[in-house]
Amino acid sequence: MLFNILKAKLKQIDSPFVRNVGWLGGSGAVIRVSRLITTVILARFLSSYDYGLAAIILTTNEFIRVFSRNGVGIRLIQGDEKQLEALSQSAYWLNWVVFAGLFGLQCGVAFPLAWFYDDKRLILPICAMALNLLLIPFGLVQAALLQREGRFKVIALTEMLQISTDNILSGILAFFGLGMWAIVLPKILVAPIWVYIIIKNHAWRPHGQFTTRHWGELFQFGRNILGVELLYTLRANLDYLIIGRFLSVEALGIYYFAFNAGLGISLSVMSSIKSALLPHLCDARAHPQLFKARYYHSLKTIGLILIPLVLLQSGLAPFYVPLVFGHKWIPAIPILILICLSAISRPFADSASQLLLAVDQPQKDLMWNLIFTAIFAVGLLIGVHWQSLGVAFAVLLTHLICLPVFTLWVMRYVFRTQLQYNEI
Structure with missing residues (x-):
């Protein structure tokens, strides 16, 4: 009897979204075990x-790479099937221009950063990490198409192999x-793993000559998304910058350890949810009630997975930190x-952002991110x-x-305004 009830409950929550989160979450779990060790x-x-x-070094690389999250991949995920091939070809060449420019930019900023922090040892590793930027364009279009097709198993296994290595x-x-x-x-050493597996698992290949066709459309669609990503990356690293500048590099090291040991698991789960949610919602945009049901179901899934994980990890921190990592x-x-x-x-705010993208309202997401x-x-x-404790308290509050x-606000706006308008 109990088995039948459990089986029925599992069938109720089963969906492509849950399965995709499962693949990404399972991959993330393996990654977290290797990262914990x-x-x-x-x-x-x-x-x-x-x-x-x-x-x-990693913060610098993250700030440079944010310009690669310019909405081009999202446009391929949600674009019309008739335009998909033409958009993919344009996106491929646009990616090469963008990443070549980012490579030069990262190498260029290494020198003023070394002066700012008064440490010449920063120059070589910052420039060395820029080499990864010249590999990414080989597989970026294929990665977006895999997400559009819901093939998150490939993406999850690729990330698991690359990051675990x-x-x-x-x-x-x-x-x-x-x-x-x-x-x-x-x-630097593992970057080719991602490129090789992504290309191997999708048949799309560039053909023809260099083209700038559809670049205007891609830029217009992606400008708000790029703005959001810039602000998100700034927030994700602003505490590091402030502590490193106003306190000390040693204080930054303690804070950086605490952030990664405390939030690393949760961030991997949130990334899994965010990656799987947008294509899951876009697939139901033509059916308002299904669209709404999918969104609320995703919130329930988030709550069941993440909240117990966060409470357990934070509650056990005084016990496992000295035992596992050392008393220092x-x-x-x-x-x-x-x-x-x-x-x-x-993750609830991340899901709200994906909801705005699904109804073509990235400008409102950008406005919110500016305010926040x-x-x-x-x-x-x-x-x-x-x-550092005051900074952490400010982050929490x-x-x-x-x-x-x-x-x-997003739920009220989308479900009471946007969907009602679409139904008229």
Whole structure:
């Protein structure tokens, strides 16, 4: 009897969205296990100064790469089938122009950053990581088409292999005493894995000559999305920048450790949900009631998966941090708990952003992100007066207050305004 009830419940929640989240979440779980092992090794063999240098290098790379999240892939996911081939060809050549420019930009900013932080050791690793940017255009169109077709199994397995290899190599290099290079070098070495598997698993190939056709359309569609991604990346790294500039590289290292040890698992789950949700919603746009049902079902799935995970991890932090990572990281525990709790509201706001994209309203998402980024920056600048713990408290407070307001407003706007208009 109990088995039949459980089976019926599983059938109720089963959907392409849940299965795709399952693939991405399962991949993320394997990644997190490998990352946990690596984090333990890094915590034992790296100093807080090594962590601080790595944080600056990875933050720089993330700020440069945000310009690659310019909405081109999203346009391919939600574009009309009749235009898809022409858009794909244009997107391929546009990607090459964008990433070649980003390669030059990252190499260029390495020198002023070394001057800003007064550390010449930053120049070589920042330039070395820029090499990855020249590989990405080979498979970016195919990756978008795989998402459009709902083939998240391929994407999940690719990410699992690439990132797990990265984590394993980091642990090995840290053990042999490479310092911050133990974090940076593996990311360079594993980049070809993603390109090879993505290309191998999709039949699309570029053909014909270089073309700028549809670039205007791609830019027009993607400008709001790029703005959102820029603001999101700024918020994701603003606390690092403020702590590194106003406190110290050592303080940044402790904060960076706490952030990754506390929020890393939750971020991987949120990324899985975000990747799977947009194509799941776009597929139902022509059917308002199904569209609404899919969205609310996704929120239920998010709540069931993420909230217990966050509460469990934050509650157990005082026990597992000294046991697993070592007693030298005990000062990071309060920061870890606060950052971890800030994850509760994040995936619901991410889902609201995907909802706006699904109804072609990226400009409203951009406007919200401008407002929230300003509030977030003010909060961090106030919080830094109380050192790293004050910054972490500002992160928690702004996320728990502002993001639910945005989530509720989006649902009201879309389901009471947009869908009613579409039904007329």
